[in-house]
Amino acid sequence: MYKKYSIAAGAALAVGLAGMVAPAVAKVEGDTIVIGSSLSLTGKYSTNGFHTQKGYDFAVKRINDTGGVKVGGKSYKLKVVYYDDESTPSRASQLTERLVKQDGVDYMLGPYSTTMTKAVAPVTEKYKVPMVEAEGASRSLFTQGYKYMFAVLSTSEYYLAPVLDLIAQRAKAGWKSPSDLRIGMAFENDGFSLDVRAGVLDVAKKYGMKIVIDDKLPADLSDMSATLTKFKALKPDILLVSGHSKGAATAARQIEEMKINASAISITHCEAAKVHVKFPKSANGILCPTQWLTNLPNSEPIFGDAQKYDADFKKAYPEYNTGIPYQTAQASAAVLVFKDAFERANSFDRDKVRDALSATDMNTFYGPIKFSEAGNNIAKPMFYRQIQADGSYKNIVSHEDMTLPRKVSY
């Protein structure tokens, strides 16, 4: 019954081979160093995927314009090859494989989000490809013993846990006993947010705070009212939410609508979600964790200080005039780290570059960068900003800078 149609099958195979075999790119072509990156350019993480890409591109252009990377007395230019992982980890891991094996890439810049990084790291590790990543914050990434992965950002337990610390300090300073504080929290059910949650649990335990609501949000939930209704019934002092940009937007909208009256509210990614513009009423008093502040004093020759980076970037990408998300700044910093490592290694040998990366100890507009054994940046703290009534951000250094309890005027 199944006879005589091998022509069709044969043709398909031929097309298949032709389609999959594309010309490979060498790691260093002439005077260009090729770096690969699989980013979320479509799908649920693509907002921040684009922020990351702009950060990489901006840094690459700036470095190329200011003399490039000097190795062996010669000046090289940087180039990044991107693929779109569609916000899916299995795709990210396949594309990394493809970058390394087919496109011959020897160095990688990280993808966006913990989830993608978790999928990419085993591949780069196995091929011994050095990767500098800027967007995977989960602490669990750094307990796997990866030797070729370096992260410029602070790890996820510093997203919300230090906020609790600050609040506890304020409480001790005459508000109420920290152990009387009650927490209601909702975290997206993904790798990043669950790690943020783990950090929060540690601090809460330390101070004996009581967690009265502990919800996980499904990835495509557009309604948080169940959690917030519980919040109104139990009236905890503190509301913590983590769910990337869309979680922040959903939370801000419903906090406003349901007139949630918590003493302290902290939400991750609230800057990226622009809650200060979209929901000025509920945004007032929200504490936003950030990896980077525009008034950091550190300075280096390529970008200058944070303020200059901010201004130059806005000039290059006017659509960011309302503020640059920290995802962009740390992406640029990752490229800087690579440049620095190439020059110190004075070689394109992967292991030498790895060793140079490992010995990184530099100052950037993004803050100091120095990697631990595990590969995370231990030199830079997490920062906090509180949204003010007029929609501006106020930097929080100590607990005295916070307006607490938050003033609401729904």
Place this chain on the structure above:
Amino acid sequence: MAQNVIEVKKVSKSFGGVKANVDITMAVRKGSITGIIGPNGCGKSTLFNSIVGYHPIDTGSIKFEGQEISHLRVGDIARLGMLRTFQQTRIYTKMDCVDNMQISVSQRPGSNSTMFASRKGEIRERAEHLLEFVGLYSKRNLISGDLSFGQQKLLEFAMALMNEPKVLLLDEPTAGINPTLINGLINRLQRANEELGITLCVIEHNMRVIMNLASHIYCLSNGKMLADGKPEKLQNDPRVVDAYLGGH
């Protein structure tokens, strides 16, 4: 005394407010050819569907070889050995005739058909033999959907024989068939009954056919059992004549 394979007792069935069957009692004797007749809308098909398991009955009991089957579903009943054919012929239209035959082997417990049995050998021989019996041997490798309606009807009949049922219920076997073919069909039905020992129960509209074929006939009218008996007796029963001519 031959025993009854099918025993229907006081079966009632209504759809919404319409009483399709009221207190129907009938029996089919083993080895016989039994006919069910009645004018359109008299409840023949409802009764037929109740027996083979297409819908639940409201009250009464239906027994097959002494076992209550009024709660069983079509497949379970078929596996007991009671098979039906459809008025609108139903065959597997995208498979060829031999395949249609081969998949129709008996699925009764104890029959040696297994899920992963090979299609070659004895089964195929029997399939071809039965196709010859109904006169479709030359068409055996055609896709069955391409056969004419009459040929499809014959194929369906052959498939039923392939299954070696104890009882075969036929729903208007001659409907839509070219009159010249009817005698051949009657002949084959009788041969199946005599040679293969299959009990037949035939719903039929064509009085001539059923009078020639059946040994015992039940006549339904308005959902009730009107009369039953030998063909000659019914033929002369004024109630039956009335039912057919009275124009209910």
Place this chain on the structure above:
Amino acid sequence: MLDNLQLLFVYAPVMNVQMLLDGIFIGAVFALAAYGLALVWGVMNVKNLAQGDFVIMGGYIAFTAHNLGIHPIFALPFIAIVMFLYGLVVYQLVIKRVIDNDMFVSLLATFGLSLFMQQVMNLIYGPEVQTVDSHMYIMTMFDDFVTVPTVKIVSLALAAVFATAIVIFMTRSRMGQAIRATAQDARAARVLGIDTNKVYMFTFALNSAICGIAGVLVSMIWVLQPFYGIVYSLRTFAIVTAAGLGNLPGVITMSFILGWVEQYAGIIAGAEWQIAAAVFVLIGVLSWRQVQMRRQRQVVR
């Protein structure tokens, strides 16, 4: 879980007021989309898996209007017309060719449509969550405990108005009668001189418009994201499967029930079960229907 039950029924029973109200508001929006699905399913036997994406698309048009400074409620008739026209185009290009086919075909074709719509919306609006501010007063009850945004009440009222309008349209207008006739027996309708192709086209476009209206309400009450459509599709399927076709009171009741189930599941079992709850309702309904049909010696088809 137990403490959540305690909270709900012992410590803060007033929560139930909030949840019952929210369930009704959510249900009203579901009801619109579900009725649209019941319509195309019943009339032309098309199972539209892109139903949720039509809703989200309506929401995004409202978002565009909002950005242009037009309040979505005033833009509503316009949005309905745009969605109606879009429905016509989709019908001509895709739906028309799957109507008389194997039922699975309509399911897959509309799934492809759903993929396509999601991605185009993603290209135009980006994956970020978008919201439309209705600028309406938020009422409070029970000492600020229960909040009822006026926009939700307006939405409920609008949904009710449209549902009534559709009922009147279906019973009084010529087209409505033609639709109902076609739903009962397309062949007979054709014999009676009804142009069923036109009826199908109109029905699908009407469904598209109804979804668009539901989308406007969604945009004002919740948030929009190009990929949220599938959740709405699953919900409408759950509702229609449970309520049956051509049964408006059933659809409305089921919509409210689903709204409540989601709310209570979110509170009692935790927010991570909220979406799962809708799916469980769907599976539960299908299982229950099977048991029911088994008793009838039948299967669910």
Place this chain on the structure above:
Amino acid sequence: MNEKLIYIGLAVFGILGPIAFPDYIMQFAVLWIMVIMATTWDITGGQMGYNSLGNITFFGVGMYVSASIQVSMFYDLGAFTASYGAIKPVFTESQYYTGLALGVFFGGVACSVLSLLLGLAVFGLRGPYFAIGTLGVAVAAREIAGTIEVIGAGAGIAMPFLPLPIEYRSAFFYVLCFIIAVIAHFVIRWLFKTQFGLAANAIRDDEDKAEAMGIPTLRYKQVGWAIAAFFMGCTGAVFGNMVGYIEPLEVAFPVATFGIFMVAMSLLGGKGTLWGPVLGAILFHVVKEATWTYLLGLQWVVLGLILIVNIVYFQQGIMGWLQAKYPERFGIAVDESTSASKGEA
């Protein structure tokens, strides 16, 4: 020009392909996974007419079962998957291979058992209800997996490393995928030469008739699904190890992508035929890779369009089209007295 040539061609491609193009091994491996998905979907989908949208459930369940077995044989699973990754996994060679072998096998077995149970719940549904019901099952499985703490909930599990030198890693998983694809193919080929194949097609053509003829349709459907589930489970287990990190939404239960792709591939090649799904999977994978490479950012739009055009305008698929055009080449007899075969849709 016969089937032997196809086998030789595929064998050459399967064995020499990765040797000739070693950099593309992973893509070849994914290609075979697509082939497995399409051909096993076709057991119930194409051959029986039971169009499941939920076969991806078994992919994910197999993956999780395998991961749990591989880890919990040597570590405490809960501690292993705790958010901070407190345990640094070290698997010796024998531990890894034993775990993997048991994981893949029992991943498949678990899926078969699950499919038998699920079959009781969904096989009373026909047509669209079956499709929607199975879709619901897949979504439910995804949501449930996301709430089970011990398997990492939404954060997933980092899989143990293959203790082989790097250059063999891709080849190792490629060989696994290839072997499963070959076994699946020959099982299906054998299956449809037995009574089972006839019964499956009978159910597709007219299930009421099949019921009336006494064919135990439920059992056939369950067995067909269980076979598909077994292979999907094994494949999922291998895929999980290949990716190295599994989480419920996108890796284990990609309902809206791979869950639908397998259907699309079968339809494209021609469902209900032995070679159609294979052909469809190869073509689909190539088109997909090409759009991903050359139409970055538009790939999903293109894919949606392909799906629509395929279904609306080209339902019978390539093999179906060929069969309708050249029925005699497929061994379908055509008598002059009757009209030509209409082919299979």
